[in-house]
Amino acid sequence: MSGTQTLLDEIAGVGADPARGGYSRHVFDHAETQLREWFTERATGAGLEVETDRNGNLWAWWGTPGPDAVVTGSHLDSVPGGGAFDGPLGVASALAAVRALRERGVTPARPLAVVVFAEEEGGRFGVPCLGSRLLTGAIDPDKARRLRDPDGVTLAEAAAGAGLDPARLGPDPERLGRIGRFVELHVEQGRALADLDDAPIAVGSTVIAHGRWRFSFAGQGNHAGATLLADRRDPMLPAAAVVAAARRVAATVPQARATVGRLVPRPGGTNVIASTVDLWLDARVPGEGVHPMVAEIAEAARAAAEDEGCTVTVTEESSSGDVTFDPALRDELGALLGGVPELPTGAGHDAAILAGHVPSAMLYVRNPTGISHAPEEFAEAADVERGGAALRTVLERLCR
Numbered sequence: 001m002s003g004t005q006t007l008l009d010e011i012a013g014v015g016a017d018p019a020r021g022g023y024s025r026h027v028f029d030h031a032e033t034q035l036r037e038w039f040t041e042r043a044t045g046a047g048l049e050v051e052t053d054r055n056g057n058l059w060a061w062w063g064t065p066g067p068d069a070v071v072t073g074s075h076l077d078s079v080p081g082g083g084a085f086d087g088p089l090g091v092a093s094a095l096a097a098v099r100a101l102r103e104r105g106v107t108p109a110r111p112l113a114v115v116v117f118a119e120e121e122g123g124r125f126g127v128p129c130l131g132s133r134l135l136t137g138a139i140d141p142d143k144a145r146r147l148r149d150p151d152g153v154t155l156a157e158a159a160a161g162a163g164l165d166p167a168r169l170g171p172d173p174e175r176l177g178r179i180g181r182f183v184e185l186h187v188e189q190g191r192a193l194a195d196l197d198d199a200p201i202a203v204g205s206t207v208i209a210h211g212r213w214r215f216s217f218a219g220q221g222n223h224a225g226a227t228l229l230a231d232r233r234d235p236m237l238p239a240a241a242v243v244a245a246a247r248r249v250a251a252t253v254p255q256a257r258a259t260v261g262r263l264v265p266r267p268g269g270t271n272v273i274a275s276t277v278d279l280w281l282d283a284r285v286p287g288e289g290v291h292p293m294v295a296e297i298a299e300a301a302r303a304a305a306e307d308e309g310c311t312v313t314v315t316e317e318s319s320s321g322d323v324t325f326d327p328a329l330r331d332e333l334g335a336l337l338g339g340v341p342e343l344p345t346g347a348g349h350d351a352a353i354l355a356g357h358v359p360s361a362m363l364y365v366r367n368p369t370g371i372s373h374a375p376e377e378f379a380e381a382a383d384v385e386r387g388g389a390a391l392r393t394v395l396e397r398l399c400r
């Protein structure tokens with residue numbers, strides 16, 4: 001029998017990024033394609049029937065696809081330089097659970113599927129949970145088709161390259177209608193479980209509202225030595241003001257997080273005053289606070305751009321409201337797993353997108369470093385197996 005950790009070990013070399021550390025696995029790139037092939041092989045080997053949906057999500061079915069299915073899974077893409085567990089832990093534990101149930105001779109009374117969602121991190125096309133947003137109709141397919149990666153390749157082009165029909169990207173109500181309940185297992189992405197005594201597993205309670213905004217500044221590219229300070233229109237200055245404003249404003253809003261993790265000056269030379277700077281703001285606040293917070297940061301951007309003789313445009317690329325996972329399903333998971341804690345999270349997940357349509361829940365596995373979206377993300381092998389066992393227990397019960 002092959003457990004969750006063994007499956008994770010099988011993919012440990014795929015998409016390793018020595019330059020950044022950790023893993024860079026982006027939708028339809030070489031590494032993510034290899035992981036899709038690995039998943040298909042392992043799922044087929046476990047007796048599941050694998051299909052790719054119109055949006056590039058993979059579904060591995062135990063039993064005839066149909067209504068009231070129990071669905072579990074996560075994603076195989078990563079952020080740039082991400083950890084080994086964010087995504088793959090949920091996929092590997094799902095495969096291991098199915099294998100174990102089959103070996104025990106369990107026959108589910110309803111269909112069970114393991115799903116791999118495409119582009120959960122938005123690491124290539126900028127919109128997180130793209131596969132589940134397309135499936136559920138949370139993003140306009142025309143807008144999605146036009147999304148571009150950093151090399152200018154559109155999602156439509158990349159999807160066609162991966163063998164999908166770009167014209168068919170979009171809502172898939174028939175497929176969505178098959179899902180009776182959805183459970184995603186995930187590595188914990190903060191310190192909450194590590195800080196508790198003896199709490200390797202938790203049930204998810206809420207996901208806080210969040211979104212991504214692009215700030216595009218334009219000034220005048222020029223010579224770093226020959227251009228007097230008084231003559232400059234340097235878009236890096238208002239960009240820097242946004243970085244500072246994000247922290248300053250977020251500090252005034254309870255529970256807020258605001259991050260500038262990506263900033264692209266063009267043309268990008270040490271001795272060149274940039275002509276443009278694009279940066280991306282990731283903002284998260286429970287409740288209704290995210291848009292007002294971003295509006296305040298955008299106001300600081302406009303003032304700083306004007307001071308420097310630059311222009312700025314601010315574009316919302318994606319946003320999601322607060323999500324509360326299904327109370328009845330949470331209670332059922334909690335009862336099955338025997339009094340594990342419930343945890344809110346600031347991280348986004350496909351389960352939170354699905355939660356608007358079908359009863360959804362999450363299980364978290366303790367991360368002793370408390371670090372995620374970085375190579376230091378970790379889960380002890382014993383906790384990985386505890387998570388796998390918890391998911392197995394849950395699936396066995398839900399499939400009855």
Ligand code: GLV
Nearest residue numbers: 121346347348349
């Ligand atoms: C996805 O992992 C996110 O919350 O950014």
Ligand code: MN
Nearest residue numbers: 079086121373
């Ligand atoms: Mn992530």
Ligand code: MN
Nearest residue numbers: 086087120186
């Ligand atoms: Mn994830």
Ligand code: MN
Nearest residue numbers: 120347348349
């Ligand atoms: Mn996520």
